[in-house]
Amino acid sequence: MIEWKKSEALDEAMKKLLESLLEVREYLEEITPFNGEILTPAREKQLKGILLSHGLPSAIRQDPSILKDNPYFRDIRLDQVRSPSVWYEKAVIKKRTVLNTDFLRPVGTYLLHEHPLGYFDEDLEIPVLKEKGKVWMSPVVSEIQSMDDGVKKGWGRCMTMGLGLGFLPYLWLLKDEVKSVTVVERNPHVIELFNTYIRPQFPPEKELTILCGDALDYYNEPFLSQFDYSYVDFWESTEDGLAAYIKLQEKKVLAPRVDFWIEDAILQDVKHVVALYLLNHYRGGRIADFIAGQEGLMQTVAKKANRFFKSRQDVLSTEEELLFLLHDKETLRALLSLTR
Ligand SMILES: C[S@@+](CC[C@H](N)C(=O)[O-])C[C@H]1O[C@@H](n2cnc3c(N)ncnc32)[C@H](O)[C@@H]1O
Numbered sequence: 001m002i003e004w005k006k007s008e009a010l011d012e013a014m015k016k017l018l019e020s021l022l023e024v025r026e027y028l029e030e031i032t033p034f035n036g037e038i039l040t041p042a043r044e045k046q047l048k049g050i051l052l053s054h055g056l057p058s059a060i061r062q063d064p065s066i067l068k069d070n071p072y073f074r075d076i077r078l079d080q081v082r083s084p085s086v087w088y089e090k091a092v093i094k095k096r097t098v099l100n101t102d103f104l105r106p107v108g109t110y111l112l113h114e115h116p117l118g119y120f121d122e123d124l125e126i127p128v129l130k131e132k133g134k135v136w137m138s139p140v141v142s143e144i145q146s147m148d149d150g151v152k153k154g155w156g157r158c159m160t161m162g163l164g165l166g167f168l169p170y171l172w173l174l175k176d177e178v179k180s181v182t183v184v185e186r187n188p189h190v191i192e193l194f195n196t197y198i199r200p201q202f203p204p205e206k207e208l209t210i211l212c213g214d215a216l217d218y219y220n221e222p223f224l225s226q227f228d229y230s231y232v233d234f235w236e237s238t239e240d241g242l243a244a245y246i247k248l249q250e251k252k253v254l255a256p257r258v259d260f261w262i263e264d265a266i267l268q269d270v271k272h273v274v275a276l277y278l279l280n281h282y283r284g285g286r287i288a289d290f291i292a293g294q295e296g297l298m299q300t301v302a303k304k305a306n307r308f309f310k311s312r313q314d315v316l317s318t319e320e321e322l323l324f325l326l327h328d329k330e331t332l333r334a335l336l337s338l339t340r
Helices: 008-034 041-053 071-075 141-146 148-153 167-173 188-201 238-250 263-282 287-292 296-310 319-327 329-337
Strands: 086-093 124-131 134-137 156-161 178-185 207-212 229-232 258-260
Touching: 008 041, 008 263, 008 319, 071 167, 141 148, 148 167, 148 229, 148 258, 156 167, 167 178, 188 207, 238 263, 238 296, 238 329, 258 263, 263 287, 263 296, 263 319, 263 329, 287 296, 296 329, 319 329
Parallel strands: 156 178, 156 229, 178 207, 229 258
Antiparallel strands: 086 124, 124 134
16 A cells, blocks of 8 residues: 655645635536626626636637637538438637637646636537437537647548548648548447538548547557557547546557547546545544545546555655655556456
């Protein structure tokens, strides 16, 4: 089991860790009411004040070119899409409406993070595919921003899991350094819709292969090793993302050239539980009570944290060592991969 070599410096680090957890809660409570609101100048001043008080970026007005100059957005028409269950509708992001512009981004050394919010200073049309009247898929701002890194890193033979509207495959195929794109998609209707309406608008000279199957079945070393870069993106948000991400890590696959969509945001929930676990252990609290106090998937993470820290022999004596356990991606992935 990990042990602590307690000191004033470590007491201070634990205090900062707890404060960052409390600050996150306060910050979220303060900004949530703004989401979806049409921002008056007075409310904008208030929102900026909140962001500044937490040391977060307060430039919330967005440049419409994020959408307008995005090649997928500019080139691909979805207005012909009409199947028995999925159809196109035009939606408008109203001028000055506050929206999420990205998934959360870690900030600073502890657990404070930013939930980027922003607005456009003009009405902007966006395509939406609806399924039985409910939004099914749409290339929204937060998706465009959150996939940017994956777009940039793509080269050679690329692979992604989750076809959706083919946003990432399209942006990859436009890059000279990308030779081919392979996609694993579970839903044959998504593939059919893509092949009928969207694929004809893709550059025909480059190889695009779509495999119909479950991402988890394809997530293995022999398959992944065929590609220069892979990007796993078959979840909708951090909620279903954490469950899927845990299943992937439990496969204990060596995947050095693989990235996961919104991984930082997914890991934030994991870090939260790990932080509470470490705080509890540092103070000599009962681990069983701590685990029992967690709910659902968070309890699964708490149990994994317990297995992981029980199996370690580290003696922790510095803030750096604490922060490493909390933030190191390989450590967190190893923790989540434990099944018993
Ligand atoms: C968020 S969308 C992906 C967006 C896509 N990256 C793009 O660029 O447009 C998620 C996609 O994953 C697919 N999907 C969900 N679970 C899956 C699984 N287990 N295996 C493969 N595909 C899956 C869904 O049908 C959907 O098409």
